[in-house]
Amino acid sequence: MLEIRDLEVGYGELTILKGISFQAKDGELIAMIGANGAGKTTLLKTIAGLIAPRRGEIVYDGERIDSLPPHKRVGMGIVYVPEGKRPFPYLTVKENLELGAFNPRARDELLRKLEYVYGLFPILKDRRDQLAITLSGGEQQMLAIARGLMSNPKLLMLDEPSFGLAPKIVTSIFDVIHKLHRELELTVILVEQNARRALEMADRAYVLETGRIVLEGAGRELLQDDRVRRAYLGI
Ligand SMILES: Nc1ncnc2c1ncn2[C@@H]1O[C@H](COP(=O)(O)OP(=O)(O)O)[C@@H](O)[C@H]1O
Numbered sequence: 001m002l003e004i005r006d007l008e009v010g011y012g013e014l015t016i017l018k019g020i021s022f023q024a025k026d027g028e029l030i031a032m033i034g035a036n037g038a039g040k041t042t043l044l045k046t047i048a049g050l051i052a053p054r055r056g057e058i059v060y061d062g063e064r065i066d067s068l069p070p071h072k073r074v075g076m077g078i079v080y081v082p083e084g085k086r087p088f089p090y091l092t093v094k095e096n097l098e099l100g101a102f103n104p105r106a107r108d109e110l111l112r113k114l115e116y117v118y119g120l121f122p123i124l125k126d127r128r129d130q131l132a133i134t135l136s137g138g139e140q141q142m143l144a145i146a147r148g149l150m151s152n153p154k155l156l157m158l159d160e161p162s163f164g165l166a167p168k169i170v171t172s173i174f175d176v177i178h179k180l181h182r183e184l185e186l187t188v189i190l191v192e193q194n195a196r197r198a199l200e201m202a203d204r205a206y207v208l209e210t211g212r213i214v215l216e217g218a219g220r221e222l223l224q225d226d227r228v229r230r231a232y233l234g235i
């Protein structure tokens, strides 16, 4: 489904991703963990088409996509939910969701999709006519994910969806991600600093350190790995 080969990405003189290769198979939930500044966001933005790589290939469903503009990639089902993304504050919840469905493939199914995301996040249904600015942080994160779902992803990339949220909300966000992965058979790339929860849920995981992938394995396997335990689980 997704294959990244030898990806090098930087900003100006700075090289951030130093030759990254990895893959996500159809329907896999991949966790990408790593410290602040490791390059996780840069990686997702590059896959989404928001940053052009200097070198390397991004192959999606057998096709090179690394020179396609972001909206083409969204149209192919590649959806990126940025970290700390705030919805449009003075639009209602429902209006924010409708904006997520801008591509034609999704528009046909707008109503069905709305019902589906309201089923996943009943609180958004209750608040559908409220301005987004009135939502709590957790509800805004739910709205950001729900909006991503409105554009019919096949590959959903979530950048630190649990960041800054209260533990109870974190649990419900992780539950929803797990459910999406199961019910819609979405391929998910989950970037998280909350390494334990991400690893518990992931089929496979990669550890990114200063722009390089240093470890790869099944999520449960990495939970037992001494280096991961010391560096990311505080054990
Ligand atoms: N627009 C930018 N211009 C210059 N440097 C950047 C930019 N965005 C991120 N960086 C730098 O790239 C490195 C990796 O950042 P990022 O991909 O956000 O890491 P992570 O998401 O793992 O915390 C950091 O050192 C950061 O300061």
Ligand SMILES: [Mg+2]
Pocket (backbone or CB within 6 Å): 040, 041, 042, 083, 159, 160
């Ligand atoms: Mg980041």
